Amino acid sequence: MIIQKTENSRISTFDPSNFSFGNTFIDHMIICEYENGKWGDVKLVPYGPLQFSPAMMGVNYGQACFEGMKAYKDKDGQVFLFRPEKNFERINKSAKRLAMPEVTEEMFLDGLKALVDIDREWIPEGEGMSLYIRPLIFATEEALKARVANKYMFAIVATPAKMYYTEPVSVKISDHYSRAASGGVGSAKAAGNYAASFYPTQLAIEEGYDQIIWTDDATHEYFEESGTMNVFVRINDTIYTPPTSEKILDGVTRDSFIQLAKKRGFEVKVEPIKVKDVVAAQKNGTLKEVWGVGTAVVTTVFEALGYNGEKLDLPRLSDEESYAVILKNDLVDLQTNLAEDPFGWRVLVDHAMETV
Amino acid sequence: MIIQKTENSRISTFDPSNFSFGNTFIDHMIICEYENGKWGDVKLVPYGPLQFSPAMMGVNYGQACFEGMKAYKDKDGQVFLFRPEKNFERINKSAKRLAMPEVTEEMFLDGLKALVDIDREWIPEGEGMSLYIRPLIFATEEALKARVANKYMFAIVATPAKMYYTEPVSVKISDHYSRAASGGVGSAKAAGNYAASFYPTQLAIEEGYDQIIWTDDATHEYFEESGTMNVFVRINDTIYTPPTSEKILDGVTRDSFIQLAKKRGFEVKVEPIKVKDVVAAQKNGTLKEVWGVGTAVVTTVFEALGYNGEKLDLPRLSDEESYAVILKNDLVDLQTNLAEDPFGWRVLVDHAMETV
Numbered sequence: 001m002i003i004q005k006t007e008n009s010r011i012s013t014f015d016p017s018n019f020s021f022g023n024t025f026i027d028h029m030i031i032c033e034y035e036n037g038k039w040g041d042v043k044l045v046p047y048g049p050l051q052f053s054p055a056m057m058g059v060n061y062g063q064a065c066f067e068g069m070k071a072y073k074d075k076d077g078q079v080f081l082f083r084p085e086k087n088f089e090r091i092n093k094s095a096k097r098l099a100m101p102e103v104t105e106e107m108f109l110d111g112l113k114a115l116v117d118i119d120r121e122w123i124p125e126g127e128g129m130s131l132y133i134r135p136l137i138f139a140t141e142e143a144l145k146a147r148v149a150n151k152y153m154f155a156i157v158a159t160p161a162k163m164y165y166t167e168p169v170s171v172k173i174s175d176h177y178s179r180a181a182s183g184g185v186g187s188a189k190a191a192g193n194y195a196a197s198f199y200p201t202q203l204a205i206e207e208g209y210d211q212i213i214w215t216d217d218a219t220h221e222y223f224e225e226s227g228t229m230n231v232f233v234r235i236n237d238t239i240y241t242p243p244t245s246e247k248i249l250d251g252v253t254r255d256s257f258i259q260l261a262k263k264r265g266f267e268v269k270v271e272p273i274k275v276k277d278v279v280a281a282q283k284n285g286t287l288k289e290v291w292g293v294g295t296a297v298v299t300t301v302f303e304a305l306g307y308n309g310e311k312l313d314l315p316r317l318s319d320e321e322s323y324a325v326i327l328k329n330d331l332v333d334l335q336t337n338l339a340e341d342p343f344g345w346r347v348l349v350d351h352a353m354e355t356v
Numbered sequence: 357m358i359i360q361k362t363e364n365s366r367i368s369t370f371d372p373s374n375f376s377f378g379n380t381f382i383d384h385m386i387i388c389e390y391e392n393g394k395w396g397d398v399k400l401v402p403y404g405p406l407q408f409s410p411a412m413m414g415v416n417y418g419q420a421c422f423e424g425m426k427a428y429k430d431k432d433g434q435v436f437l438f439r440p441e442k443n444f445e446r447i448n449k450s451a452k453r454l455a456m457p458e459v460t461e462e463m464f465l466d467g468l469k470a471l472v473d474i475d476r477e478w479i480p481e482g483e484g485m486s487l488y489i490r491p492l493i494f495a496t497e498e499a500l501k502a503r504v505a506n507k508y509m510f511a512i513v514a515t516p517a518k519m520y521y522t523e524p525v526s527v528k529i530s531d532h533y534s535r536a537a538s539g540g541v542g543s544a545k546a547a548g549n550y551a552a553s554f555y556p557t558q559l560a561i562e563e564g565y566d567q568i569i570w571t572d573d574a575t576h577e578y579f580e581e582s583g584t585m586n587v588f589v590r591i592n593d594t595i596y597t598p599p600t601s602e603k604i605l606d607g608v609t610r611d612s613f614i615q616l617a618k619k620r621g622f623e624v625k626v627e628p629i630k631v632k633d634v635v636a637a638q639k640n641g642t643l644k645e646v647w648g649v650g651t652a653v654v655t656t657v658f659e660a661l662g663y664n665g666e667k668l669d670l671p672r673l674s675d676e677e678s679y680a681v682i683l684k685n686d687l688v689d690l691q692t693n694l695a696e697d698p699f700g701w702r703v704l705v706d707h708a709m710e711t712v
């Protein structure tokens with residue numbers, strides 16, 4: 001790895017109790033270029049703009065995919081990643097579906113650790129605090145031809161993160177727009193999937209909802225995901241979540257919730273969820289909770305489902321009663337080293353950069 | 357418009373009889389930035405890279421759409437655009453679906469004309485020659501949040517173009533992969549649609565085909581498009597093409613072919629095309645031609661359709677018999693001022709830049 005430390009650290013301008021998530025960038029970033037069929041050196045460099053042409057293929061043809069993951073600081077200042085190998089596997093799954101070169105485990109994990117290590121001061125401490133990390137691969141070749149590119153960049157950028165707004169939200173069950181096609185790229189973290197979701201989300205917001213529950217594009221009879229989260233439904237005391245598929249992103253948080261729920265002895269069924277079964281359960285009072293999970297927010301609890309022009313209210317459970325809240329706490333405690341880690345999910349980030 | 361002419365024209369290095377399409381760029385480009393809710397000045401500047409962060413939202417979330425159009429030089433050296441108002445309308449339709457700001461007619465058309473005018477020397481003359489022009493809009497804001505961006509760039513870049521390879525090709529009728537979801541972004545020229553098509557196309561190539569005929573994602577029973585072209589089928593002497601929809605791009609070439617076919621008195625039916633009807637017509641000998649149309653290649657004639665593991669051969673018609681060839685010639689003659697223009701499709705690009 002080639003390391004070029006910044007000579008103008010911005011850390012003194014960073015106030016961990018008052019910063020804006022998503023556009024405060026840490027001092028450094030990782031970059032690595034792909035050309036002539038192979039990846040070059042991984043470089044740790046000061047964060048900042050690079051030279052790109054408006055003709056770059058990543059922008060013109062959307063040949064770009066990314067990951068979202070976090071690093072957490074415990075009360076002793078130790079820094080941990082959470083299941084980073086899952087993100088490594090997934091970025092390569094996404095890359096493959098978009099006909100992009102896969103990255104090596106070394107590039108991904110060593111790059112990640114070096115970046116988090118060198119900028120560990122940027123990780124805010126305390127409840128809900130973390131560093132949000134964005135690895136991405138995108139086509140950099142300048143060419144106006146809709147074909148697989150020959151040049152790419154792998155990059156890792158990061159921004160300090162705090163607890164998202166976590167009041168319960170209301171979500172519209174989509175009856176027209178959809179996120180993924182059968183035989184499409186829904187299971188990839190493909191850049192284009194996100195832009196496609198913005199307009200339908202805006203329309204849902206205009207109708208008085210906060211977010212969308214995506215349903216299958218052919219019939220709108222089955223739950224797929226919610227916003228940029230995987231979705232869970234609890235009917236009586238059974239938790240349901242749809243199986244992952246070509247249309248559903250295989251979320252790390254989803255998988256962790258399933259394992260944590262089983263550990264607690266909760267019944268979890270991974271099976272297709274029919275909109276009409278959820279609506280019927282709401283009507284007969286057996287629908288207890290619906291929530292979304294993902295790295296960014298961990299969990300968003302839903303207070304109402306919009307269906308067929310109707311707002312179906314969900315019960316408001318106490319924190320003790322709510323499986324969503326119980327499992328969220330289990331997960332956050334594990335991530336931040338407040339609980340045992342029987343699964344081996346935490347990965348300590350060593351102090352290696354001091355010697356550089 | 358702010359005009360900054362290059363001081364290092366590369367035109368002397370350009371050999372119109374020997375250049376590479378798609379990565380030879382003309383001397384200038386148009387750029388215009390959107391911030392605080394409005395577009396700034398349109399600028400004509402030397403073509404080249406700009407400063408962008410790997411955290412730019414256009415790359416991370418695929419908030420990017422584009423157009424593809426051409427300028428043609430006639431035998432007297434006059435330069436024409438072809439139906440540019442259609443591309444203007446379509447880029448805004450795409451922008452809307454991706455929750456991006458629309459561009460004004462002035463930005464789009466004046467930018468286009470100024471660029472083509474100043475770099476008219478780059479337009480190669482002769483049969484099949486043209487300038488391929490790429491207007492695009494993409495999110496430039498640096499932020500790691502999956503939401504609508506606040507900063508954008510509108511750009512126009514261009515590359516000299518020559519006739520594509522136009523030998524008949526064989527295409528696989530897709531039975532698993534798909535290009536567009538119901539309720540998705542298929543009718544937008546969204547960047548992400550193209551990356552999504554690369555891997556399925558690679559697989560089709562490995563199976564011995566050149567391209568894919570996309571079918572509906574739910575049943576694969578209906579033709580949608582072919583590669584990045586709209587598709588036409590001729591059974592006996594009737595031409596069929598699917599109606600445009602949320603899943604099918606409303607192609608300028610498609611529309612022009614329909615109008616030119618009607619002008620010639622050919623029967624054209626705009627209606628859904630069933631895979632099984634095409635296969636049956638091939639078996640009973642009534643299937644005469646299947647072809648794709650788009651700005652880049654104008655027309656690609658298919659020589660075989662891959663269906664269910666079988667290669668169904670298509671008749672090889674002479675140029676006089678082929679509706680695809682007849683209509684292609686009608687269109688190219690109109691575009692290059694070799695024929696009358698009863699439709700008012702040609703737009704002359706004035707010499708305005710000499711006075712600058």
Ligand SMILES: Cc1ncc(COP(=O)(O)O)c(C=O)c1O
Binds near residue numbers: 249250252253293
């Ligand atoms: C579409 C989509 N679904 C689900 C998720 C949740 O995945 P993860 O738990 O790995 O963050 C994400 C990413 O955050 C996503 O973008």
Ligand SMILES: Cc1ncc(COP(=O)(O)O)c(C=O)c1O
Binds near residue numbers: 586606650
């Ligand atoms: C998906 C797709 N379909 C069809 C077309 C043809 O459209 P046009 O004739 O406007 O070039 C294009 C663009 O070239 C396209 O990208």
